[in-house]
Each structure stands twice: as structure tokens, then as C-alpha cells.
Amino acid sequence: MSKQNLKPPRGTRDLFPEDQRFREWLFGHFREVAARFGFEEVDAPIVEHAELFMRKAGEEIVDQLYHFELHGRHLALRPEMTPSIARMVMARAGGLRMPLRWFTVTQNWRYERMTRGRKREHYQWNMDIYGEPGVTAEAELIAAITSLVDAVGLERDHVKIRINSRSLLEASLRAGVLKDRPEAFEPLCVVIDKIDKVGAETVTDMLVDPAGAVGLDAASARDVVAMLEVKNLEDAVAAAPSDSTAGSDLLRLWSLLAAYGVDDRVVFDASVVRGLAYYAGIVFEAFDTRGALRAICGGGRYDRLTEALGGPSIPAAGFGFGDVVIAELLSDMGKLPELAREVDDVVFAFEEAQRPAAIEVATRLRAAGHRVELVLGTPKLKRVISDADKDGVATLWLLGPDEVERGVVMRRRLETGEQSEVALAGFDPEPRA
Amino acid sequence: MSKQNLKPPRGTRDLFPEDQRFREWLFGHFREVAARFGFEEVDAPIVEHAELFMRKAGEEIVDQLYHFELHGRHLALRPEMTPSIARMVMARAGGLRMPLRWFTVTQNWRYERMTRGRKREHYQWNMDIYGEPGVTAEAELIAAITSLVDAVGLERDHVKIRINSRSLLEASLRAGVLKDRPEAFEPLCVVIDKIDKVGAETVTDMLVDPAGAVGLDAASARDVVAMLEVKNLEDAVAAAPSDSTAGSDLLRLWSLLAAYGVDDRVVFDASVVRGLAYYAGIVFEAFDTRGALRAICGGGRYDRLTEALGGPSIPAAGFGFGDVVIAELLSDMGKLPELAREVDDVVFAFEEAQRPAAIEVATRLRAAGHRVELVLGTPKLKRVISDADKDGVATLWLLGPDEVERGVVMRRRLETGEQSEVALAGFDPEPRA
Numbered sequence: 001m002s003k004q005n006l007k008p009p010r011g012t013r014d015l016f017p018e019d020q021r022f023r024e025w026l027f028g029h030f031r032e033v034a035a036r037f038g039f040e041e042v043d044a045p046i047v048e049h050a051e052l053f054m055r056k057a058g059e060e061i062v063d064q065l066y067h068f069e070l071h072g073r074h075l076a077l078r079p080e081m082t083p084s085i086a087r088m089v090m091a092r093a094g095g096l097r098m099p100l101r102w103f104t105v106t107q108n109w110r111y112e113r114m115t116r117g118r119k120r121e122h123y124q125w126n127m128d129i130y131g132e133p134g135v136t137a138e139a140e141l142i143a144a145i146t147s148l149v150d151a152v153g154l155e156r157d158h159v160k161i162r163i164n165s166r167s168l169l170e171a172s173l174r175a176g177v178l179k180d181r182p183e184a185f186e187p188l189c190v191v192i193d194k195i196d197k198v199g200a201e202t203v204t205d206m207l208v209d210p211a212g213a214v215g216l217d218a219a220s221a222r223d224v225v226a227m228l229e230v231k232n233l234e235d236a237v238a239a240a241p242s243d244s245t246a247g248s249d250l251l252r253l254w255s256l257l258a259a260y261g262v263d264d265r266v267v268f269d270a271s272v273v274r275g276l277a278y279y280a281g282i283v284f285e286a287f288d289t290r291g292a293l294r295a296i297c298g299g300g301r302y303d304r305l306t307e308a309l310g311g312p313s314i315p316a317a318g319f320g321f322g323d324v325v326i327a328e329l330l331s332d333m334g335k336l337p338e339l340a341r342e343v344d345d346v347v348f349a350f351e352e353a354q355r356p357a358a359i360e361v362a363t364r365l366r367a368a369g370h371r372v373e374l375v376l377g378t379p380k381l382k383r384v385i386s387d388a389d390k391d392g393v394a395t396l397w398l399l400g401p402d403e404v405e406r407g408v409v410m411r412r413r414l415e416t417g418e419q420s421e422v423a424l425a426g427f428d429p430e431p432r433a
Numbered sequence: 434m435s436k437q438n439l440k441p442p443r444g445t446r447d448l449f450p451e452d453q454r455f456r457e458w459l460f461g462h463f464r465e466v467a468a469r470f471g472f473e474e475v476d477a478p479i480v481e482h483a484e485l486f487m488r489k490a491g492e493e494i495v496d497q498l499y500h501f502e503l504h505g506r507h508l509a510l511r512p513e514m515t516p517s518i519a520r521m522v523m524a525r526a527g528g529l530r531m532p533l534r535w536f537t538v539t540q541n542w543r544y545e546r547m548t549r550g551r552k553r554e555h556y557q558w559n560m561d562i563y564g565e566p567g568v569t570a571e572a573e574l575i576a577a578i579t580s581l582v583d584a585v586g587l588e589r590d591h592v593k594i595r596i597n598s599r600s601l602l603e604a605s606l607r608a609g610v611l612k613d614r615p616e617a618f619e620p621l622c623v624v625i626d627k628i629d630k631v632g633a634e635t636v637t638d639m640l641v642d643p644a645g646a647v648g649l650d651a652a653s654a655r656d657v658v659a660m661l662e663v664k665n666l667e668d669a670v671a672a673a674p675s676d677s678t679a680g681s682d683l684l685r686l687w688s689l690l691a692a693y694g695v696d697d698r699v700v701f702d703a704s705v706v707r708g709l710a711y712y713a714g715i716v717f718e719a720f721d722t723r724g725a726l727r728a729i730c731g732g733g734r735y736d737r738l739t740e741a742l743g744g745p746s747i748p749a750a751g752f753g754f755g756d757v758v759i760a761e762l763l764s765d766m767g768k769l770p771e772l773a774r775e776v777d778d779v780v781f782a783f784e785e786a787q788r789p790a791a792i793e794v795a796t797r798l799r800a801a802g803h804r805v806e807l808v809l810g811t812p813k814l815k816r817v818i819s820d821a822d823k824d825g826v827a828t829l830w831l832l833g834p835d836e837v838e839r840g841v842v843m844r845r846r847l848e849t850g851e852q853s854e855v856a857l858a859g860f861d862p863e864p865r866a
Contacts, residue, residue: 003743005482006524009508012478014521017535020474036799038776038806041453045445045554046479046540047499047510049438066480068501071544075442077480088447091439097820099809102450107479111504121478129809136788136809147799259789260796310436343471355569356692363693366469366580373471376532376562376569387530 011111011120021339023123026323027105029151030125034103037144039127042102044084046109050076052083055308057186057277058213064110077109080320081126082278082305089130090311098131098314119324125297128318135249137317138282138301139256145286145297145319146262152326153335159296162269163253163284166300168236169273170280171244172227177220186277187213192228193275200225228271236270246281253282274298278305282317288329296329297321344432346388348375350400357404357424361397369432388414444544444553454772456556459756460538462584463558467536470577472560475535477517479542483509485516488741490619490710491646497543510542513753514559515711515738522563523744531564531747552757558730561751568682570750571715571734572689578719578730578752579695585759586768592729595702596686596717599733601669602706603713604677605660610653619710620646625661626708633658661704669703679714686715707731711738715750721762729762730754777865779821781808783833790837790857794830802865821847 008014015023031041050067053076067076078084081104089096104126111120127144129137142161149159170185178184188207191214195203207214207221216224230236233254237247250268257263266284274283281301288296299319307313330336345365349358362374373393375384381398388396398410408421441447448456464474483500486509500509511517514537522529537559544553560577562570575594582592603618611617621640624647628636640647640654649657663669666687670680683701690696699717707716714734721729732752740746763769778798782791795807806826808817814831821829831843841854 004485004520004523006520008478008517008520009480009482009506012480014478014517014524015476016521016525017473017475020476023476024474035775035804036802038804040450040774041457042450043448043453043456045441045447047442047445047542047554049442052437066503068503070499070501073442084441084447087437087439087441088449090437091447092449101806109480121480132809134810136807139792140807140809143796256788256792259792341473342468355689359572359689359692363576369469371468371471373534374573376565376573377567 009120013119013121017341018339021341022327022337023323025337025339026152026326027123027125029148030103030105030321033144033148033151034125034127036147037101037127037140039101039103042085042088042104043106044078044081044088044104046078046107047075048078048084048087050074052076052087052309053079055277058190059275059277060112060190061110061276064112066109066111078106079110080108080276081106081124082128082276082302082318082320083309085126085128085318086305086309086316089314089316090306090309093311093314096130099137100130101127102130103127123323125321125323126318127321128316130314130316132317133303133315135253135282136256137315138253138284139260141299141317141319142257142266142284143260143262145321146260146265148321149286152330153337154329154333156265157289158329158333159265159286160289161266161284161286162272163250163266163282164268164270164272165246165250165282166273166279167244167246167281168240168250169227169270171241171246172239173224175241177216177223184214188224189273189279190275190277192224192271192273195225195228195271200228230270231268233268236268249282274300276302278302278308280304284319286321288325288332290332292332293325293328296325340392342371343373343388343391343393344370345372345395345397346375346384346391346393347372347397348381348384348399349378350381350398351378353401354399354404357409358397358399360424361399361409361427364427365397365429368429370429371432385414442553446552446554450774451772454774455760455770456756458770458772459585459759460556460558462581463536463538463754466577466581466584467558467560469580470534470560470573472534472536475518475521475537476539477511477514477521477537479511479540480508481511481517481520483507485509485520485742486512488710491623492708492710493545493623494543494709497545499542499544511539512543513541513709514539514557515561515709515735515751515753516742518559518561518751519738519742519749522747522749523739523742526744526747529563532570533563534560535563536560556756558754558756559751560754561749563747563749565750566736566748568686568715569689570748571686571717572693574732574750574752575690575699575717576693576695578754579693579698581754582719585763586770587762587766589698590722591762591766592698592719593722594699594717594719595705596683596699596715597701597703597705598679598683598715599706599712600677600714601673601679601683602660602703604674604679605672606657608674610649610656617647621657622706622712623708623710625657625704625706628658628661628704633661663703664701666701669701682715707733709735711735711741713737717752719754721758721765723765725765726758726761729758773825775804776806776821776824776826777803778805778828778830779808779817779824779826780805780830781814781817781832782811783814783831784811786834787832787837790842791830791832793857794832794842794860797860798830798862801862803862804865818847 204221240247279300283300285298286296301317347362349355365372396412673680712733716733718731719729734750780795782788798805829845
């Protein structure tokens with residue numbers, strides 16, 4: 001057989017033990033924060049019917065779908081979790097107590113050009129609330145994001161959250177340049193979302209592009225882009241049409257965030273619309289305050305998604321928080337945790353004749369909850385000690401012919417070098433702390 | 434839009450909160466047992482280059498591959514974890530300290546007809562040891578399986594492990610019916626593996642089938658099947674060719690398993706060969722002693738896999754333990770755990786005016802590690818109490834206009850109905866136990 005390609009497919013990652021320790025550490029924080037907020041974990045298949053993700057709004061996420069025909073079915077690797085959650089909620093609608101609070105920690109796939117903070121697969125922590133129409137839901141979600149930032153050891157000013165209201169923008173545009181074409185709003189948001197990446201001029205050109213989905217005249221496009229420059233909540237609220245509740249929702253959200261003690265960690269930013277077509281209402285994204293990285297997480301209200309999937313409308317809000325950008329931010333800030341291998345004890349038989357006794361010692365230690373490496377061959381003692389030292393092992397249990405003959409095991413504390421003999425009969429180690 | 438299909442693709446599972454709680458419970462035991470045996474967790478992409486899984490041994494697992502062309506690459510959803518682990522070991526060969534002990538808890542995909550205990554996706558706990566040629570590795574793996582059986586609450590006699598040696602069979606056949614065609618051994622094992630499912634007669638026919646990969650004459654096929662009937666270790670060892678170490682390896686494995694205290698939990702069974710072509714040496718599978726379910730887990734030695742992938746040979750042994758069959762066995766035995774939702778506290782503001790105070794109470798409880806549901810709307814108190822009772826919540830924190838005016842929160846212990854007021858100023862709840 002020809003030599004196998006030893007790399008994983010481009011844009012994907014192998015996780016060696018040190019990588020996996022970091023992942024488990026991060027996922028542990030995701031799960032702990034979600035639990036403190038009373039959220040329950042759910043999961044759905046990574047392969048779904050492709051139609052679940054197909055929308056006609058010009059979104060990158062649809063263009064980048066990993067999809068394929070297999071046994072007569074059109075399947076896709078999920079690019080995001082939100083549609084699967086919506087499907088699950090719809091499948092049990094009526095049988096679920098609302099409001100429901102669900103979270104997921106799942107892998108998503110997007111076939112795209114790779115840049116810093118973006119691979120073809122990544123994991124995402126999602127928190128979603130269904131059945132609550134008020135901004136109390138958004139406030140809870142934003143507070144959870146700040147709790148995660150604190151939990152992983154970042155400082156308060158490392159991350160802030162930009163907040164906007166798509167409804168506010170929508171109300172203004174429907175009263176103005178989109179009066180006759182409300183259906184152009186979703187593709188318009190998809191274009192606007194690129195403004196940080198491509199700049200205001202390119203966005204203006206894209207809004208005008210007659211081959212695009214928006215097709216504004218040049219003056220209207222400039223008006224839209226000017227609206228996005230507003231960075232002051234009061235100005236934005238004052239400019240909103242009087243028949244919209246979007247302004248008062250934003251003000252209420254700010255007062256709730258003050259009660260959570262996180263109003264200093266959010267900023268209003270009219271240019272935030274998020275790139276997913278289904279958002280409506282409040283949208284938000286967490287960002288690295290240095291501006292060096294992509295958005296850390298993004299979310300908002302998406303009350304119309306279940307309707308778009310052919311069901312009744314159910315109020316919903318949520319966010320997705322990836323594992324890649326936060327890891328880069330932790331690295332940039334010198335906040336990556338040091339996570340050593342966790343082995344408490346190493347048990348070593350000098351010769352095969354002492355192996356049964358070594359197995360007994362290991363078995364008892366394990367029954368007491370210890371993490372135990374039983375040396376499987378018969379390497380030199382020197383090497384066993386040096387490996388155990390590298391792994392930060394606390395205790396070495398040595399069994400030579402002399403020990404076994406006298407019915408004892410030699411216990412060596414690696415930190416102090418202290419050695420003492422322990423009787424094998426009735427050996428009953430302390431439970432792991 | 435037409436109504437979305439609300440079911441996940443056939444053969445896959447949605448995990449609602451109660452399903453996910455079971456999964457986390459089971460995976461927690463997988464991880465805990467692996468940690469006690471000193472294994473480190475790793476992971477690899479669920480999508481791999483398809484060639485990694487393509488072998489020419491007539492294995493079901495290859496026929497059932499989920500594979501597809503995408504952007505000019507031939508990709509596949511992994512059907513098993515072993516080849517990815519081998520790829521990772523090979524990619525870092527030389528840089529890894531041997532023997533290495535890795536485990537994974539990952540999802541695998543197989544496109545096949547569904548029967549009890551078999552879906553198109555399942556999770557599998559894998560434990561693998563690389564770099565140890567002796568049966569001390571197999572003994573450690575088998576002991577870990579028995580530890581898992583104990584950890585999930587099954588009884589000692591619910592599960593046993595069948596053990597055989599492919600080398601023993603191979604040595605006998607190469608000295609006999611396969612003398613001139615050693616390459617037929619792997620496809621022969623793939624056929625033999627079906628004996629439990631299809632019976633001895635069909636297996637004999639398949640071994641004879643001139644269109645098949647084995648093509649024995651009828652008498653040889655009957656001889657092979659007769660060899661599989663041996664259930665006694667001593668008889669098998671006695672029948673082995675004298676130039677093979679397979680018999681002494683089996684005897685040594687038994688003596689090691691006695692030291693682990695699990696020799697009563699294993700049986701010799703010459704018909705066990707496992708359906709994967711890469712196994713060589715000891716093979717084993719855990720089974721439900723009632724005989725009602727498929728194999729609970731399977732594994733063995735596969736020293737030749739890295740060679741088959743184009744690298745140097747590295748001694749290796751491991752097993753895969755699925756999440757589906759063990760769940761059915763737990764269910765059949767009445768051993769499924771009762772896993773309630775974990776919410777410690779519910780915080781409820783009677784009116785919007787008390788919401789900021791409710792948010793403060795929830796925030797402080799969360800800072801102390803509590804799992805807290807903050808009621809997001811303003812339902813009736815009666816409903817809040819009834820929901821909290823159903824969830825087994827310990828404490829309800831009530832904030833009406835009267836409480837907030839007096840600067841207190843009403844604490845109600847749901848088990849006893851006991852109520853008392855707690856001052857909001859300096860509210861500093863006990864850390865979660």
C-alpha cells in the first residue's frame with residue numbers, strides 16, 4: 001500500500017493530549033456557565049438533511065455548506081447549530097415547557113478560505129432561549145457571555161459586546177429606502193455585515209450592485225451606510241420611527257444589563273447586524289477590544305426562524321461562541337492555562353515475577369479513584385523515575401523481588417524523595433482528593 | 434417555504450435534555466475509567482480522507498462507509514476511530530513517549546440496515562496502547578472494560594468477555610489449509626466473524642464460495658469451522674503448532690487477568706475473531722451473558738495496522754466500546770440511572786419593577802456556583818412553584834414589591850415549605866456543595 005497521508009484534511013485539527021486538555025478545560029467552562037444559568041444541554045446529528053440549512057439570502061454560510069448526495073439523499077454537515085435546535089423544538093412543540101433554555105457544545109463545518117481564527121471545522125458553544133419574547137432573554141444571554149469571559153481568566157476590558165437592533169434598522173429602512181421592497185432587508189443585512197472586513201465604500205458598492213440582491217440607488221446606499229455610523233444609543237433611539245418598539249427595547253436591555261453589573265461591558269453599535277439572515281430584533285457580538293481578532297461570539301433574536309421552517313412562530317434568542325477565536329485571544333493575552341497530564345501514581349514491577357503484585361497495587365489505587373499508570377514492560381528504574389517526574393506524578397510504587405518476598409511495596413514520594421514500605425496485605429490507599 | 438422535515442436523518446438521534454443527561458453520565462464513566470488507567474484523551478476530525486478507511490478485506494465497515502467527493506477530494510465520515518489514532522501516532526512517531534495510552538470518546542458513522550443496538554451513527558469509547566508488544570497491554574485493556582461494567586452499576590455476571598487469539602488460528606491454518614495462500618487469512622476472519630449471526634453452515638458455504646475471497650474446498654472449510662468450536666483454553670493451546678507463541682501468550686494473559694481479579698469474567702472462545710481485518714494476536718469481545726444483544730465492545734491486538742498504512746510496524750492493542758448496546762443492556766437490567774435536571778435555585782420577580790433585584794439575587798447565587806433559573810417573564814407564582822417542584826429545585830427566591838421595598842428577598846425551601854427573609858444588602862449565599 002502506498003504511504004498514507006498522515007495529515008488530517010485541510011482546515012481540520014488533530015487533538016493530541018495537550019490540545020485535548022485545553023479543549024476539555026474550555027468546554028468545562030462553557031458547560032459550567034450554562035449550568036449556572038439553568039440551561040440544559042442537548043445535541044443533534046452532525047449530518048442533517050441539507051434543506052435545513054438552505055436559505056436564499058446570499059449568506060456565506062449557505063455557500064460554504066459541506067453537502068453531498070448519499071444513497072439518494074441530500075445531506076450536509078451542519079454549518080451551525082441554530083437550525084437543528086429549531087427543528088428539535090418544533091418536533092416537540094407543545095410538549096416542551098416554555099421558556100426553555102438549551103445549550104450545546106458541538107462541532108460545525110464550513111468549507112471556506114482559512115484565515116486566522118477560522119478553520120473548516122470548529123466547535124461552538126450555543127445558548128438558546130425559546131418562548132420568551134422580551135429582552136430579559138437577551139440580557140440573560142449577554143450576562144452569560146460575560147461570565148464565560150471572567151471564568152476563563154480574561155480581564156474585564158479584554159472583551160466587550162457590541163449591541164444593535166435589527167428591528168431599529170428595519171423600521172427605519174421600511175419607512176424609507178426599502179418602503180416598496182421589504183424582502184430586500186435580509187440580504188441587505190448580509191451585505192452590511194461585511195463592513196468591518198471590506199470597508200464602507202465596498203459595502204456601498206455592493207448595496208448598489210444591480211446584479212446583487214439589494215440593488216439600491218447610490219444616494220440610498222450612502223444613506224444606509226451613514227445610519228450604520230451611529231455609536232450612540234440615544235441618537236439611534238431618537239432617530240427610530242415612532243411606531244417601532246425597537247428603541248424602548250434597547251433602553252430596557254441596557255437597564256437590565258446594569259442590574260447584572262455588566263453595562264460597562266457593552267457598547268451600542270449600529271453597524272452590527274450579524275451575517276445570518278434569520279436574525280430579527282436585538283443582535284450582538286463579543287469582540288477583542290484590541291480589534292486584532294474576528295468576533296468572539298455572535299447572537300441575537302430570531303423569532304421568525306421556526307416560521308421560515310414551516311412551523312408556527314416561536315420567540316427565540318441565542319448565541320454561538322466558537323472555540324478558535326477565544327483560544328487565540330487567551331494566547332495573545334498570556335492567559336492560556338497550564339494543563340499538565342493528570343497521573344497520581346506510577347506502579348512499577350522490576351521483573352515479570354513481581355507483575356501480579358504490581359497489578360494488585362494498581363487495582364487498589366484505582367479502586368480508590370487514583371489515576372494510575374501501571375508500567376507495562378520492564379524498563380530501567382531510572383527511566384521510570386524520569387518519566388514520572390516529567391508527568392508531575394506524586395507517588396511511585398516499586399516492587400522488586402525483595403519487596404514482594406517480604407510482602408511489601410516501596411512507596412516513594414517524588415517531590416520529597418521520601419521512601420517507605422507499605423504492607424501489601426490489606427493495602428487500602430487513601431481515596432483520591 | 435414548504436414544511437421542514439422535523440426528524441433527524443434516518444438512523445441518527447436527536448438528544449433532548451434527558452437523553453443528553455444519560456450520555457454525559459455514560460461518557461463521564463468512560464472518561465473516569467480511562468483516567469484511572471492513566472490514559473490521555475485525544476481526538477481527530479470526524480471527516481477524514483476516505484483512503485484511510487479503504488481496505489480490501491471484504492469488511493462490512495468498508496462497504497458501509499459514508500464517503501463522498503467534495504471540492505475534488507474523496508472524503509469520508511469516520512466509521513471507526515482506530516485508523517485515525519494510527520495516523521496520529523504515525524504523524525508524531527519518534528516524538529511520542531512509548532508505550533502511549535490514549536483514549537477517545539467519538540462519534541462514528543456506518544451506513545447500514547438498522548437493527549437493535551445498531552444505528553447509523555453511534556459514539557464509541559476507544560482505549561488504545563501503542564508501543565507495548567506484550568499481553569500486559571491486552572490485560573490492562575480487558576481490566577478497564579470490567580471496571581466500566583462495574584462503574585455503570587451492572588452486576589459481575591451480566592457481562593463476560595470472550596477471548597481468542599487470531600495468531601493461534603493463523604498459525605494452525607498456515608500450517609494447514611492456508612499453507613499456500615496466507616493472504617486469505619484476513620478475509621477468512623471477516624467471514625468467520627459472522628458465525629454468531631448466520632450460523633456454522635452458512636459460514637462453511639461462504640468459505641467454499643468460489644466467488645468469495647477465501648475459496649476453500651469443502652473438507653477444509655469444515656475443518657476450519659470445527660476449530661472454532663473449541664471453548665477450552667487448554668485444548669486450544671495443545672492444538673497449536675509448536676513454533677507459535679500464541680498459546681503461551683494466552684496462558685500468560687489468563688494469569689495476568691487473575692492478578693487483576695477478573696479471570697472469572699473472561700472465557701476462551703475460538704470462534705471470536707472480530708470483523709476488522711487489521712487484528713492479529715489476541716482478540717476479545719464483551720457480551721451480555723443472556724445472549725440477547727450484539728457485542729458490547731470488541732478489541733484486540735493490531736500490530737500490523739501502521740505497516741498497512743505505509744509506516745513502520747508499531748505494536749498496538751485497543752478496543753471500541755459503543756454507547757448504544759450498553760444503554761440497552763442497562764435498560765434491560767433495570768439499571769438505567771435516574772438523572773434529574775440540576776437546578777438549585779429559582780429566582781422570581783412578581784413584577785417587572787422587582788426584576789433588577791431578582792437579577793442581582795441570581796447573579797450572586799451564580800457567583801457562588803449555584804445552578805439558577807431566573808424566571809424571565811412574570812407568570813403566576815403558582816406555576817413557578819409547580820415547575821420548580823417538578824424540577825426538584827431546592828430553593829425559591831421570591832421578590833414582590835413589599836420585599837424589595839424593605840430590602841429583602843423571601844427564601845422558600847421547597848422540600849419543607851419553610852420561608853424566611855434574607856437581606857439584599859450584602860447578600861452572600863453559601864457556595865454550592
